[in-house]
Amino acid sequence: MQDAVVTCFGGAYAGIDPELRPATRPEFGHLQSNLPLRLAGPLGLPPQDIGARLIDAVDISTSSIHRLGGLGTLELAGAGFINVTWSPSVLGAAVRDLLTDPHLGVPAQESPKRVVVDYSSPNVAKQMHVGHLRSTVIGDALARVLTCAGHEVVRQNHLGDWGTQFGMLVEELLGEDLRDPAAVAGLDMAELLALYQRAKVRFDDDPGFADSARRRVVALQSGEPTTLALWQALVDASMTEFDAVYSRLGVLLTDDDFDGESRYNDRLPRVVDDLDALGLLTESAGAQVVYPDGFTGRDGASLPLIVRKSDGGFGYAATDLATIRHRVDDLAVDRVVYIVDHRQSQHFEMVFAVARAAGWLPDSVEVHHVGFGTVLGPDGRPFKTRSGETVTLTALLDAAEEAAAASYAGPEVVRMVANAAVKYADLSNHLARDYVFDLTRMSATTGETGPYLQYAHARVCSILAQAPQQTYAAGTPHHPAEQRLALELAGFAPVVAKVADTLEPHHLTAYLYGLATALTAFYESCPVLKAEGEVRETRLGLCEATRRVLSTGLGLLGIEAPKRM
Numbered sequence: 098m099q100d101a102v103v104t105c106f107g108g109a110y111a112g113i114d115p116e117l118r119p120a121t122r123p124e125f126g127h128l129q130s131n132l133p134l135r136l137a138g139p140l141g142l143p144p145q146d147i148g149a150r151l152i153d154a155v156d157i158s159t160s161s162i163h164r165l166g167g168l169g170t171l172e173l174a175g176a177g178f179i180n181v182t183w184s185p186s187v188l189g190a191a192v193r194d195l196l197t198d199p200h201l202g203v204p205a206q207e208s209p210k211r212v213v214v215d216y217s218s219p220n221v222a223k224q225m226h227v228g229h230l231r232s233t234v235i236g237d238a239l240a241r242v243l244t245c246a247g248h249e250v251v252r253q254n255h256l257g258d259w260g261t262q263f264g265m266l267v268e269e270l271l272g273e274d275l276r277d278p279a280a281v282a283g284l285d286m287a288e289l290l291a292l293y294q295r296a297k298v299r300f301d302d303d304p305g306f307a308d309s310a311r312r313r314v315v316a317l318q319s320g321e322p323t324t325l326a327l328w329q330a331l332v333d334a335s336m337t338e339f340d341a342v343y344s345r346l347g348v349l350l351t352d353d354d355f356d357g358e359s360r361y362n363d364r365l366p367r368v369v370d371d372l373d374a375l376g377l378l379t380e381s382a383g384a385q386v387v388y389p390d391g392f393t394g395r396d397g398a399s400l401p402l403i404v405r406k407s408d409g410g411f412g413y414a415a416t417d418l419a420t421i422r423h424r425v426d427d428l429a430v431d432r433v434v435y436i437v438d439h440r441q442s443q444h445f446e447m448v449f450a451v452a453r454a455a456g457w458l459p460d461s462v463e464v465h466h467v468g469f470g471t472v473l474g475p476d477g478r479p480f481k482t483r484s485g486e487t488v489t490l491t492a493l494l495d496a497a498e499e500a501a502a503a504s505y506a507g508p509e510v511v512r513m514v515a516n517a518a519v520k521y522a523d524l525s526n527h528l529a530r531d532y533v534f535d536l537t538r539m540s541a542t543t544g545e546t547g548p549y550l551q552y553a554h555a556r557v558c559s560i561l562a563q564a565p566q567q568t569y570a571a572g573t574p575h576h577p578a579e580q581r582l583a584l585e586l587a588g589f590a591p592v593v594a595k596v597a598d599t600l601e602p603h604h605l606t607a608y609l610y611g612l613a614t615a616l617t618a619f620y621e622s623c624p625v626l627k628a629e630g631e632v633r634e635t636r637l638g639l640c641e642a643t644r645r646v647l648s649t650g651l652g653l654l655g656i657e658a659p660k661r662m
């Protein structure tokens with residue numbers, strides 16, 4: 098319908114949303130748009146004329162409304178509405194397709210892309226905090242959706258496991274006579290944090306220690322065995338802690354996905370040398386920098402991307418440049434997706450610009466920074482503990498489990514509900530938006546929440562369990578609530594494609610909520626188990642198709658779909 102608007106009324110109206118909504122009454126068809134009414138003002142034309150022209154221009158076989166195997170019809174109605182209607186047999190066929198297709202209508206990719214999803218990426222010897230929660234949850238959902246859409250996904254956990262702080266940490270270990278790598282690798286998160294704090298205090302207070310810490314960085318970078326063994330032990334200890342969080346959250350990340358900054362250490366000098374050879378490098382206050390085109394600060398001066406600091410150390414940006422080269426040259430990716438806090442968006446834009454300018458990132462490779470907003474506390478400010486510290490991810494998950502335990506019993510169910518509450522709330526917000534971590538609202542079993550969708554799934558499972566049968570021969574839906582449910586079901590494949598394309602998981606959360614709402618409306622007016630004959634078959638078929646779409650859809654969000662709860 099968007100195309101038709103442009104055809105009829107020009108590019109000024111490109112991208113206008115037809116806002117197709119379920120029709121308020123059965124005689125209005127299945128979906129309804131008030132677009133002619135909305136355009137009447139700006140166009141200065143009677144809505145009926147606008148509607149008639151739009152209906153003439155819409156090619157429904159290519160329109161986004163067309164998500165069913167057969168054509169719907171468009172009709173002008175009322176003061177300026179367009180009604181869209183499908184024949185009941187087309188709706189029935191769409192449900193039957195879902196019952197026979199294990200991919201639920203998601204087509205095979207004609208040209209599958211190899212996509213790196215760079216996500217979670219916490220820092221060694223530090224706690225994972227709420228920012229890493231968002232990266233982990235969003236990245237995991239996107240990795241699942243892209244895989245479902247037929248792409249080949251390479252997960253990369255770009256661990257912060259390198260840098261000057263390790264000089265300080267290793268020096269502290271040696272100073273405390275903690276020289277046994279096996280013992281260091283066994284430290285838990287609390288012990289690692291305490292070590293970090295002790296090292297930091299000494300680094301700030303004792304210039305002699307700070308000097309040795311700096312020399313220790315050089316030893317680490319040149320691969321001195323004792324230093325390297327202790328560094329590795331610190332990384333191992335942290336990885337054990339991160340893995341515990343990943344398995345608690347039920348995310349896909351494993352040890353094979355760790356692709357930390359340290360991996361790129363050997364490639365950093367080449368980044369600088371090659372930039373120099375390309376004539377892109379400039380010296381600024383002793384540092385080696387690149388000024389990519391189009392980046393200026395508030396004062397209008399060009400912004401530098403620092404690749405080598407004045408002390409000779411390579412920074413975060415140099416590592417990201419080396420990482421891009423590895424992904425393009427060695428992994429042969431088509432698309433790279435970074436899921437990182439929106440505060441790093443300028444860093445990524447500049448890194449991408451430099452990589453393009455250097456010819457390391459060909460036009461054929463797409464890169465996206467999927468930024469996201471901040472998690473806020475109940476006071477509407479960035480989430481902090483009472484003493485003003487960043488809230489750790491573990492503390493947050495503990496709180497979510499406590500909230501779930503108020504309504505559910507049994508550790509497994511509690512964890513499942515808590516994860517659903519946290520993940521759904523996170524994914525259902527527009528990425529860029531900050532949101533308040535309100536456990537009461539997130540954990541409620543009514544409203545737009547993860548537990549509500551789990552409940553909808555469990556409820557449909559319990560109906561199906563009372564009518565065990567091998568096959569579901571869905572017939573033609575006649576009741577408007579049956580038809581609306583069928584129509585919602587047909588929207589699954591398009592929404593998967595939309596999320597894979599836009600990298601915005603909230604389309605899928607909204608879709609599943611709409612499906613659950615249609616299911617509730619269906620229950621209210623269409624008895625399933627008490628119905629007979631073909632009507633019963635059709636309704637059971639609708640229940641089974643809904644069960645499949647809900648469980649697959651929740652699965653794509655990384656949310657478990659329980660049979661009972």
Ligand code: ARG
Nearest residue numbers: 215218219220255256257437
């Ligand atoms: N470790 C970084 C942080 O905690 C995130 C890394 C994101 N990925 C990347 N390729 N830079 O802020």
